[in-house]
Amino acid sequence: MTQATILVVGGESIIVQDFESGLESMGYDVPVVAASGEEALRQAGEVRPDLALIDINLTGEMDGIETAARLRELFGVPPVYLAAHGDQETFDRARITEPFGYIVRPFDARDLYITIEMALYRRRTESRFKQSERWLAALLHATADAVIAVSTAGLVLFMSPAAEELTGWRREAALGEDITAILEIVNEETRERAANPVTEVLRKGEALVPPGGFQLASRDGQEIPVDCRAVPIRDDRGALTAALVVLRETLQSEAPRLDNQGRKQAERVLVARQAGAAPSR
Structure with a gap:
Protein backbone atom coordinates (compact mmCIF):
# COMPACT_ATOMS: atom_id res chain seq x y z
CA MET A 1 0.00 0.00 0.00
CA ALA A 137 -23.11 11.00 -12.95
CA ALA A 138 -21.15 10.37 -16.16
CA LEU A 139 -23.40 7.42 -17.00
CA LEU A 140 -26.57 9.42 -16.40
CA HIS A 141 -25.24 12.29 -18.50
CA ALA A 142 -24.37 9.92 -21.36
CA THR A 143 -27.65 8.00 -21.50
CA ALA A 144 -30.19 8.93 -24.15
CA ASP A 145 -33.06 8.48 -21.67
CA ALA A 146 -34.24 11.44 -19.62
CA VAL A 147 -33.42 10.85 -15.95
CA ILE A 148 -34.62 12.93 -12.99
CA ALA A 149 -33.86 12.25 -9.31
CA VAL A 150 -36.25 13.59 -6.70
CA SER A 151 -36.02 13.90 -2.90
CA THR A 152 -38.63 12.48 -0.55
CA ALA A 153 -40.01 16.01 -0.32
CA GLY A 154 -40.64 15.93 -4.07
CA LEU A 155 -37.84 18.35 -4.98
CA VAL A 156 -35.57 17.84 -7.98
CA LEU A 157 -32.04 16.72 -7.02
CA PHE A 158 -30.62 15.80 -10.41
CA MET A 159 -31.57 16.20 -14.06
CA SER A 160 -29.72 14.65 -16.99
CA PRO A 161 -29.09 16.59 -20.21
CA ALA A 162 -31.68 14.44 -22.00
CA ALA A 163 -34.22 15.40 -19.33
CA GLU A 164 -33.40 19.06 -19.86
CA GLU A 165 -34.08 18.72 -23.57
CA LEU A 166 -37.29 16.73 -23.11
CA THR A 167 -38.87 18.88 -20.38
CA GLY A 168 -37.63 22.24 -21.59
CA TRP A 169 -36.19 22.98 -18.12
CA ARG A 170 -32.56 23.86 -17.61
CA ARG A 171 -30.92 21.95 -14.80
CA GLU A 172 -29.98 25.10 -12.89
CA ALA A 173 -33.60 26.27 -12.87
CA ALA A 174 -35.04 22.84 -12.08
CA LEU A 175 -32.88 21.93 -9.09
CA GLY A 176 -34.86 22.44 -5.90
CA GLU A 177 -38.16 22.83 -7.75
CA ASP A 178 -41.19 20.65 -7.05
CA ILE A 179 -41.32 17.72 -9.48
CA THR A 180 -44.97 18.46 -10.25
CA ALA A 181 -43.87 21.73 -11.86
CA ILE A 182 -41.25 19.96 -13.98
CA LEU A 183 -43.05 16.74 -14.86
CA GLU A 184 -46.62 17.36 -16.00
CA ILE A 185 -48.27 14.29 -17.53
CA VAL A 186 -51.42 14.66 -19.64
CA ASN A 187 -53.84 11.95 -20.77
CA GLU A 188 -53.63 11.83 -24.54
CA GLU A 189 -57.36 11.18 -25.00
CA THR A 190 -59.09 13.12 -22.22
CA ARG A 191 -56.53 15.97 -22.17
CA GLU A 192 -56.75 15.85 -18.40
CA ARG A 193 -53.75 16.06 -16.12
CA ALA A 194 -52.72 12.60 -14.92
CA ALA A 195 -51.33 11.61 -11.54
CA ASN A 196 -47.65 12.42 -11.30
CA PRO A 197 -45.74 9.08 -11.29
CA VAL A 198 -43.02 10.35 -8.95
CA THR A 199 -45.55 11.61 -6.43
CA GLU A 200 -47.21 8.20 -6.52
CA VAL A 201 -43.89 6.40 -5.97
CA LEU A 202 -43.05 8.63 -3.00
CA ARG A 203 -46.51 8.07 -1.56
CA LYS A 204 -46.66 4.29 -2.04
CA GLY A 205 -42.97 3.42 -1.98
CA GLU A 206 -43.34 1.13 -4.99
CA ALA A 207 -42.11 1.23 -8.58
CA LEU A 208 -44.62 2.53 -11.09
CA VAL A 209 -44.97 2.17 -14.85
CA PRO A 210 -47.91 4.27 -16.03
CA PRO A 211 -49.98 2.84 -18.91
CA GLY A 212 -49.48 4.19 -22.42
CA GLY A 213 -51.40 7.05 -23.92
CA PHE A 214 -49.78 9.81 -21.92
CA GLN A 215 -47.89 12.89 -22.97
CA LEU A 216 -45.39 15.13 -21.27
CA ALA A 217 -46.35 18.79 -21.26
CA SER A 218 -42.99 20.50 -21.62
CA ARG A 219 -42.15 23.96 -20.39
CA ASP A 220 -42.29 25.47 -23.88
CA GLY A 221 -45.82 24.22 -24.60
CA GLN A 222 -45.02 21.01 -26.46
CA GLU A 223 -46.89 17.78 -25.75
CA ILE A 224 -44.59 14.83 -26.21
CA PRO A 225 -45.67 11.16 -26.08
CA VAL A 226 -43.42 9.39 -23.56
CA ASP A 227 -42.85 6.08 -21.85
CA CYS A 228 -42.25 6.57 -18.15
CA ARG A 229 -40.92 4.49 -15.28
CA ALA A 230 -40.53 5.74 -11.71
CA VAL A 231 -38.74 3.77 -8.99
CA PRO A 232 -38.02 4.34 -5.30
CA ILE A 233 -34.47 4.57 -3.96
CA ARG A 234 -33.85 3.09 -0.52
CA ASP A 235 -30.92 3.05 1.90
CA ASP A 236 -29.36 -0.04 3.52
CA ARG A 237 -32.14 -0.12 6.12
CA GLY A 238 -34.86 -0.01 3.51
CA ALA A 239 -35.91 3.56 4.24
CA LEU A 240 -37.09 5.59 1.26
CA THR A 241 -34.51 8.28 0.46
CA ALA A 242 -35.41 9.44 -3.06
CA ALA A 243 -37.13 8.51 -6.30
CA LEU A 244 -35.86 8.20 -9.84
CA VAL A 245 -37.94 8.75 -12.97
CA VAL A 246 -36.84 7.68 -16.45
CA LEU A 247 -38.57 9.10 -19.51
CA ARG A 248 -38.24 8.06 -23.13
CA GLU A 249 -39.88 9.78 -26.05
CA THR A 250 -42.05 7.33 -27.99
CA LEU A 251 -42.14 9.27 -31.28
CA GLN A 252 -40.41 7.20 -33.93
CA SER A 253 -40.08 10.09 -36.37
CA GLU A 254 -37.04 12.33 -36.36
CA ALA A 255 -39.24 15.26 -37.37
CA PRO A 256 -39.25 18.35 -35.12
CA ARG A 257 -41.68 18.27 -32.18
CA LEU A 258 -44.90 20.17 -32.62
CA ASP A 259 -46.99 22.02 -30.11
CA ASN A 260 -50.65 21.04 -29.81
CA GLN A 261 -51.85 23.43 -32.53
CA GLY A 262 -49.10 22.36 -34.91
CA ARG A 263 -49.82 18.69 -34.31
CA LYS A 264 -53.50 19.16 -35.15
CA GLN A 265 -52.56 20.97 -38.36
CA ALA A 266 -50.20 18.15 -39.30
CA GLU A 267 -52.97 15.64 -38.69
CA ARG A 268 -55.28 17.58 -41.01
CA VAL A 269 -52.59 17.63 -43.69
CA LEU A 270 -52.11 13.89 -43.40
CA VAL A 271 -55.84 13.17 -43.59
CA ALA A 272 -56.23 15.46 -46.59
CA ARG A 273 -53.38 13.79 -48.41
CA GLN A 274 -54.86 10.39 -47.82
CA ALA A 275 -58.20 11.64 -49.19
CA GLY A 276 -56.55 13.32 -52.15
CA ALA A 277 -57.82 16.76 -51.24
CA ALA A 278 -56.18 20.00 -50.21
CA PRO A 279 -56.05 20.56 -46.45
CA SER A 280 -58.15 23.28 -44.88
CA ARG A 281 -56.51 25.94 -42.73
Missing part, protein backbone atom coordinates in the same frame (compact mmCIF):
# COMPACT_ATOMS: atom_id res chain seq x y z
CA THR A 2 1.23 3.51 -0.80
CA GLN A 3 2.73 5.37 2.13
CA ALA A 4 0.24 7.91 3.51
CA THR A 5 1.34 11.54 3.50
CA ILE A 6 0.52 13.54 6.62
CA LEU A 7 0.74 17.29 7.05
CA VAL A 8 1.50 18.29 10.64
CA VAL A 9 0.29 21.74 11.64
CA GLY A 10 1.45 22.91 15.05
CA GLY A 11 3.26 25.62 16.91
CA GLU A 12 4.99 25.65 20.24
CA SER A 13 2.25 23.62 21.94
CA ILE A 14 3.46 20.49 20.14
CA ILE A 15 6.97 19.10 20.45
CA VAL A 16 7.39 19.16 16.71
CA GLN A 17 10.56 17.19 16.18
CA ASP A 18 9.56 14.30 18.44
CA PHE A 19 6.09 14.27 16.93
CA GLU A 20 7.42 14.21 13.36
CA SER A 21 9.92 11.43 14.03
CA GLY A 22 7.24 9.42 15.84
CA LEU A 23 4.96 9.53 12.82
CA GLU A 24 7.76 8.55 10.48
CA SER A 25 8.60 5.58 12.71
CA MET A 26 4.98 4.45 12.26
CA GLY A 27 5.52 4.36 8.51
CA TYR A 28 3.96 7.68 7.49
CA ASP A 29 5.49 10.26 5.20
CA VAL A 30 5.78 13.64 6.91
CA PRO A 31 7.30 15.92 4.25
CA VAL A 32 6.74 19.15 6.14
CA VAL A 33 5.62 20.58 9.47
CA ALA A 34 3.75 23.87 9.22
CA ALA A 35 4.01 26.31 12.10
CA SER A 36 0.98 28.37 11.11
CA GLY A 37 -2.30 28.09 9.25
CA GLU A 38 -1.02 30.22 6.39
CA GLU A 39 2.02 28.01 5.94
CA ALA A 40 -0.17 24.91 6.10
CA LEU A 41 -2.25 26.17 3.17
CA ARG A 42 0.86 26.89 1.11
CA GLN A 43 2.41 23.50 1.84
CA ALA A 44 -0.82 21.57 1.24
CA GLY A 45 -0.94 22.84 -2.33
CA GLU A 46 2.51 21.36 -2.94
CA VAL A 47 2.56 18.08 -1.03
CA ARG A 48 -1.15 17.15 -1.38
CA PRO A 49 -1.40 15.31 1.95
CA ASP A 50 -3.85 12.51 2.69
CA LEU A 51 -4.47 13.83 6.18
CA ALA A 52 -3.67 16.83 8.37
CA LEU A 53 -2.82 16.57 12.06
CA ILE A 54 -3.66 19.98 13.47
CA ASP A 55 -3.01 21.55 16.84
CA ILE A 56 -6.46 22.91 17.62
CA ASN A 57 -4.87 25.67 19.74
CA LEU A 58 -2.73 26.89 16.86
CA THR A 59 -1.76 30.55 17.26
CA GLY A 60 -1.61 33.18 14.54
CA GLU A 61 -4.13 34.80 12.22
CA MET A 62 -5.86 31.45 11.73
CA ASP A 63 -6.44 29.07 14.60
CA GLY A 64 -6.49 25.29 14.18
CA ILE A 65 -10.20 25.09 13.42
CA GLU A 66 -10.12 27.77 10.73
CA THR A 67 -7.03 26.18 9.22
CA ALA A 68 -8.79 22.81 9.08
CA ALA A 69 -11.83 24.35 7.40
CA ARG A 70 -9.68 25.99 4.73
CA LEU A 71 -7.64 22.84 4.09
CA ARG A 72 -10.81 20.85 3.50
CA GLU A 73 -12.39 23.56 1.36
CA LEU A 74 -9.38 24.16 -0.88
CA PHE A 75 -7.72 20.75 -1.03
CA GLY A 76 -10.18 18.22 0.36
CA VAL A 77 -7.79 17.35 3.20
CA PRO A 78 -9.59 15.95 6.27
CA PRO A 79 -8.32 17.01 9.70
CA VAL A 80 -7.47 15.15 12.87
CA TYR A 81 -7.32 17.53 15.82
CA LEU A 82 -4.80 17.41 18.64
CA ALA A 83 -6.13 19.18 21.71
CA ALA A 84 -4.54 20.03 25.05
CA HIS A 85 -7.93 19.82 26.76
CA GLY A 86 -11.42 18.75 25.78
CA ASP A 87 -13.72 21.65 26.60
CA GLN A 88 -17.18 21.47 25.04
CA GLU A 89 -17.11 24.88 23.37
CA THR A 90 -13.95 24.09 21.40
CA PHE A 91 -15.28 20.66 20.49
CA ASP A 92 -18.55 22.14 19.18
CA ARG A 93 -16.62 24.55 16.95
CA ALA A 94 -14.36 21.79 15.68
CA ARG A 95 -17.25 19.45 14.91
CA ILE A 96 -18.52 21.78 12.17
CA THR A 97 -15.39 21.04 10.12
CA GLU A 98 -16.24 17.30 10.12
CA PRO A 99 -12.93 16.06 11.55
CA PHE A 100 -11.82 12.47 11.09
CA GLY A 101 -10.45 12.36 14.61
CA TYR A 102 -10.08 14.35 17.84
CA ILE A 103 -7.36 13.39 20.33
CA VAL A 104 -7.01 15.00 23.74
CA ARG A 105 -3.63 14.94 25.45
CA PRO A 106 -2.10 13.08 27.04
CA PHE A 107 -2.16 10.28 24.48
CA ASP A 108 0.32 7.55 23.62
CA ALA A 109 1.69 6.36 20.29
CA ARG A 110 -0.86 3.55 20.04
CA ASP A 111 -3.79 5.96 20.47
CA LEU A 112 -2.36 8.21 17.78
CA TYR A 113 -1.70 5.31 15.39
CA ILE A 114 -5.22 3.91 15.75
CA THR A 115 -6.77 7.35 15.23
CA ILE A 116 -4.69 7.99 12.10
CA GLU A 117 -5.43 4.56 10.62
CA MET A 118 -9.16 4.96 11.19
CA ALA A 119 -9.03 8.40 9.60
CA LEU A 120 -7.14 7.11 6.56
CA TYR A 121 -9.57 4.21 6.17
CA ARG A 122 -12.48 6.64 6.23
CA ARG A 123 -10.77 8.83 3.65
CA ARG A 124 -10.23 5.86 1.32
CA THR A 125 -13.85 4.80 1.74
CA GLU A 126 -15.14 8.29 0.98
CA SER A 127 -12.83 8.55 -2.04
CA ARG A 128 -14.24 5.31 -3.46
CA PHE A 129 -17.76 6.55 -2.83
CA LYS A 130 -17.08 9.86 -4.57
CA GLN A 131 -15.52 7.99 -7.49
CA SER A 132 -18.68 5.90 -7.77
CA GLU A 133 -20.75 9.07 -7.72
CA ARG A 134 -18.68 10.50 -10.57
CA TRP A 135 -19.09 7.31 -12.60
CA LEU A 136 -22.83 7.33 -12.02
